[in-house]
Amino acid sequence: MRTLSILFMVIFCCPLLANASSAQSLKDKVDLVVVNKSESRLSVMRDGKVIKSYLIAMGDVPNGHKLREGDQRTPQGRYTLDYKKSDSAFYKSIHISYPNEEDKLRADALGIRAGGMIMIHGENPRSPLPPKEAQKYNWTNGCIAVTNQEMDELWQMIDAGTPIEIWP
Template identity: 40%
Template sequence: MHRRIFGAGLLATLGVAGCSSGPHVARYNGPPVTAIVVNKGARKMYLLNETDILREYQVGLGFAPEGHKQIEGDGRTPEGLYVINRRNPASQFHLSLGISYPNTADRANATAMGKKPGGDIFIHGQPNNHDARRRAERVKDWTAGCIAVSNEEIEEIWSMVQDGTVIALRP
């Protein structure tokens, strides 16, 4: 009798642990990603190990992609050096990796204009909402300033990129 109770308890514990382990993405066992480079003009993102390109992706940007993001709502994707500083497994865009925008200079520039710099800039997948996903499929640059890839690609990026990875966003 005690063995059955123990066995049932063990199975329940393992089942709960499996449910709370986060997104189910393939493990990455290759060279570490030491930097991310986004070439906004070419709509390309590169995952690098030192100077070697590990992966290359076509990306979508903010709806007004030219120039550096300055204020909330301008639709621009930032330019400059930042870091990946957080993860959101419950994102409204499949999965997302946070970018450390705004930095101190971004906040100061927005304040000088009497505005807010905005925030919540991510590398993310496609919208979970069906209507938003259909719109994203029709428009090249559809985000509010983020970097968009396919759901399959964000799963790969999620597994490869660690928090603290430098991201260079170039014009």
């Protein structure tokens, strides 16, 4: 009888505990967001460990660092997620502190405008594609897009002031 009780606990209770633990980890705040452009991935991290990873869409020209306004590129480097916008045109959004001082100096030296308003945001409400299908294409103007459901998760895990590293 004792063996059956233990077997019952292993089969039925352990998956429930694992799911509860996983759900709790998504509610806890993260201390770093990392975007790997070449892999089209955004990862949220806590204490040096990846908590969850998301497929992302970026600008039409994903390779290279953003240099100027309208170049359809996603910046590269270390920035801060400095504020949240709940009424974004693309569901919700979290602002990336681009351009930083280095970006501004580079743009000034080249005589161009660096651009700005780079965000992590949800889906394009005008897209005819289902959300998961749309994520297979780069469609933003340089922002980082996830599905609305994923944006809800990120919204809970990320506080203003969280650093973000965007890698090539």
